[in-house]
Amino acid sequence: MNVVEFIKGKVMRLLGLTKTGDPNSKRLTYINDEEAIRLSNIKANELWYVGNGDELLAWYTSEQTYGFAENPIYNRNKRLMFWGMSVNEMVKRIHSGIPRAIIDVISSIVGKPNITAIDNRLDDIFETNNFEFMLIQQSRPMTLAKGDGAWKININPALASNPLIEWYDAENWGPLVKSNIMLGMWFKSFYKDKDNKNYVLYETRTLRPEGLAIEYQLFQLDKSNNLMSCDNSKIPELADLQNQLIQGCKCLLAVPNKYYFDPLYPTRGKSIYDGKIDLFDFLDEILTQAGQTNRVSTPVEYYPVDLLQRSKQGEPMLPKLYNRQYAKIDAMPDGDGNMKNEIKTTQPDLNFDKYSQLYNDVLGDILIGVLSPSSLGIDIAKKDNADAQREKEKQSIFTRNTIIANETKALVKLCNMLLMCQDYLETGIMMEKDYQITVKYDEFANPSFESELQVLGPAWTQGQISTERYANLLWAGKLSDEELAKEIAWLDENKQKDDFDMNALMEHENETNNRANLSEAGQEEEAPVIPEE
Numbered sequence: 001m002n003v004v005e006f007i008k009g010k011v012m013r014l015l016g017l018t019k020t021g022d023p024n025s026k027r028l029t030y031i032n033d034e035e036a037i038r039l040s041n042i043k044a045n046e047l048w049y050v051g052n053g054d055e056l057l058a059w060y061t062s063e064q065t066y067g068f069a070e071n072p073i074y075n076r077n078k079r080l081m082f083w084g085m086s087v088n089e090m091v092k093r094i095h096s097g098i099p100r101a102i103i104d105v106i107s108s109i110v111g112k113p114n115i116t117a118i119d120n121r122l123d124d125i126f127e128t129n130n131f132e133f134m135l136i137q138q139s140r141p142m143t144l145a146k147g148d149g150a151w152k153i154n155i156n157p158a159l160a161s162n163p164l165i166e167w168y169d170a171e172n173w174g175p176l177v178k179s180n181i182m183l184g185m186w187f188k189s190f191y192k193d194k195d196n197k198n199y200v201l202y203e204t205r206t207l208r209p210e211g212l213a214i215e216y217q218l219f220q221l222d223k224s225n226n227l228m229s230c231d232n233s234k235i236p237e238l239a240d241l242q243n244q245l246i247q248g249c250k251c252l253l254a255v256p257n258k259y260y261f262d263p264l265y266p267t268r269g270k271s272i273y274d275g276k277i278d279l280f281d282f283l284d285e286i287l288t289q290a291g292q293t294n295r296v297s298t299p300v301e302y303y304p305v306d307l308l309q310r311s312k313q314g315e316p317m318l319p320k321l322y323n324r325q326y327a328k329i330d331a332m333p334d335g336d337g338n339m340k341n342e343i344k345t346t347q348p349d350l351n352f353d354k355y356s357q358l359y360n361d362v363l364g365d366i367l368i369g370v371l372s373p374s375s376l377g378i379d380i381a382k383k384d385n386a387d388a389q390r391e392k393e394k395q396s397i398f399t400r401n402t403i404i405a406n407e408t409k410a411l412v413k414l415c416n417m418l419l420m421c422q423d424y425l426e427t428g429i430m431m432e433k434d435y436q437i438t439v440k441y442d443e444f445a446n447p448s449f450e451s452e453l454q455v456l457g458p459a460w461t462q463g464q465i466s467t468e469r470y471a472n473l474l475w476a477g478k479l480s481d482e483e484l485a486k487e488i489a490w491l492d493e494n495k496q497k498d499d500f501d502m503n504a505l506m507e508h509e510n511e512t513n514n515r516a517n518l519s520e521a522g523q524e525e526e527a528p529v530i531p532e533e
Helices: 003-015 026-030 034-050 053-070 082-088 098-110 121-129 131-146 277-296 353-367 386-392 394-427 449-461 467-475 481-495 502-520
Strands: 114-116 148-154 164-169 173-178 181-192 198-208 211-221 227-230 244-247 254-258 300-302 344-346 438-440
Touching: 034 053, 034 098, 034 131, 034 277, 053 082, 082 277, 098 131, 098 277, 098 353, 098 394, 114 121, 121 131, 121 164, 121 394, 131 148, 131 164, 131 254, 131 394, 148 173, 148 181, 148 394, 181 254, 254 394, 277 353, 394 438, 449 467, 449 502, 467 481, 481 502
Parallel strands: none
Antiparallel strands: 114 438, 148 164, 148 254, 173 181, 181 198, 198 211, 211 227, 211 244, 300 344
8 A cells, every 4th residue: 555545545434435526537638646746746846946956956867767657648748848858968057046036035025924812822832833933934935835734733731831833744734625624634744763764654633523533543664655554662752642532622723724726636725836837947948058158158278289388297288277377388480480389269259148038038927927026126117116116016915915815814723723722731621712813914015104195295285185084094093093183183273374385294294103103113102292283
């Protein structure tokens, strides 16, 4: 029995017959093992994110040798990709690093979420698990690259007084779904014993009428990916692991995380790299060819043998590539007395511009639907005001909004489960409860206060918007209700003055903004005071 067969068998036993896709689909005509394709794509996505040329070459060499043979017809195009075709070439391959940059930039743009609850114990749980690092450096990048992942909560009073959080990448977890309802999840973890034998532990969580059932099964794993059932005592740290039933628990104590829907695998998530790998490969091919062209265009120098230094054995010594220091040697005249032993330098005139243009075109195609070029530092317009910046960042904002919307749902579920588990550790009772979790992210590419004032100020002074509308748009919750009411009263009173103009308005609003910023930063104990006549 292999890994895929075990998982399929587990699903069948737990859920009975499950609905699948059309077995006669033309897509499956040339596919021998669909799960092998999915796992292969996940591994490829991971390596493109890692961005190490040696790792990419090693993986494509392995796949060219035997990996693609599992689905030879389906993988025909992959065999012809640059990284696949060049495995037998002696050439310096250049990796662009763009795949890693895309995800790192997106993760930075999304930023750190501000998570709050009515229960202050959540901060202690996050600190115990170093959750912020896990979310930003592991969960979010791996979900973007591999398509999905899952948080799993463990309860181990002997190890910690708080619930423990584990993250599982896309290849190490799976949903157990029936009628679009998730009834269970499985997880796998790998171990080695003292004899360097490999083991895999399968954990299955399923919901039953009496509560949450957690079952463990340890297998020894051979080189052919076959499983042989064995006792947990094979791994000392798993020796005391026992199946358990958490009475009254109506959730899996695990939360999937995905940002995009995958039409090929509806219960899984889609990688942000889907549809882009061919372009990543092409970009590396362009850079490699440009590098090779640069090497070929290096000036070639021809040295008469008589001018070369000699070794101790009397053999001519070829010039070094970078250290061009030579001893002075007299040239030898020919029979007519002419000195022809001169050094000649030649350099081919090659077209480099086509590579630069092609690189920019391919990079533009890669970023379509994913990221604004300006987010990667690519200047596409000379305008530098706030509105122009927001316009340049539009695609990044769309991607950010999608990620935030889905990540927020997952984090709210996870935090509720964490506090439920904390109650269970303290009281021994597992009970569902709404802990009023809120997840907020900082704004991105917002217009500055000055630019908003320049737009809203004239509109208000010319009567195009009301005072209330102007104040609400400008301050956007930055002032308290009492402060905002004073601001509106001050505006209405001073607008009637003959000497009131835009300069007076801007001076007043900038002073109010400075006081509000100091108060928000905790540098001023009293609330900002609106000056009154």
